[in-house]
Amino acid sequence: MLRVLALAAVVLLGIAPEPSQAISIYTGWERHALVGSDIRLSCSFFSWRFVSDDVSFTWIYRPDGSRETVSIAHYAGGEAYTDNKGRFKDRVEFVGNPKRRDGSILIKNLDFSDNGTFTCDAKNPPDIVGRPSSVRLLVFENLPIQAGVITGAIIGVVLGLLVLIVVIYYLMRFLVARRVFSLSVSKHGKKKKEGSQQRQASFLLLLLILLLPLHCLPPQPPSSPSSPRLPHMHPARNNKCNRLPRCHHQTSFFFLER
């Protein structure tokens, strides 16, 4: 039985369809660096075959705004060759480990003229069908704030303030109600019950905060008619918030004032 399974696996792998034999190359999408610093551009590949001895990496550079490309690094036959004539002369070093499918290069002493697109092409014979992958290099004088940090911060702060205001509002209403309740109790001289009241109150407060998202608007907490009125954002209501719309409502919902 095991032998049949092994045979089936070998057969399936042997007749693997063409696309699975393509080599996939991965580099970054974009890299930011400071002027004068060094940067390591990574390139790795995935191949269904083992790393052969003829594995080769090629790095090609295209400056920003130009259509011409120039090779700056090449690894083949176990030897690394780097640019010794062009603008990257003595600045490029091959630091990858081809046996581990890594073909990264190190560029030293960056300048503004190094802005451009670096393309990595890897071949792992007989697996040579693949699409080269490009990484864009941007050289800055000072590193800018990453995209989205300020956006996220502003949105977070405003929404946080909103939630805070809502929570404080509920807290104030609850505290007012509680104060009214404890006032009427102390009038009868039952001070011993304050402890259990506080426990009950804190439990109710927690419940209220947890159930906050489920409320459309809060129902009026139980209070005596002489309780102090809160700001008139929520005029007094007797009906609880029910989520079922009353479909039999007549067409007149409101009228414009004056």
Added chain:
Amino acid sequence: MLILLLGIVFLHIAALVLLFVSTIVSVWTTGEMGTSDLWRNCTVDSIGHICNGASTGEWIQVVQALMILSIIFSCLSLFLFFCQLFTLQKGGRFFITGAFQILAGLFVMSGAIIYTVMSPGWVPEKDTFGYSYILAWVAFPLALISGLIYVILRKRE
């Protein structure tokens, strides 16, 4: 009065849709080199269509945040309107709905103003403002008017 209700909801949804289109499509400036938006700059080179992430300046991120916040507040306002419609007592006013909608309008206004003021810094001189920018400016008075209508509205029955 159903017409009034429908009209108000339609106005609100129109402002919301304008906000969405203005933020997502985001053709804020157009020129012969391409379009430059809130989220990315696209240029048409001899090679083809190339889009890069927008310049990671601080102010463009502020504009992004303000547009997103205005969308969030407008959606919240619509949701709260339907909540208040069924729970408000007779004679009550839609204060919270109106407040959220007015806030959304103010956010759009600040976003558009900041973009206008800072745009000479990050777009070339000969580029003109695109339709998303205009939609943002149109959404602002719509949101403001809609919010004001909510504030002066009273619930009957």
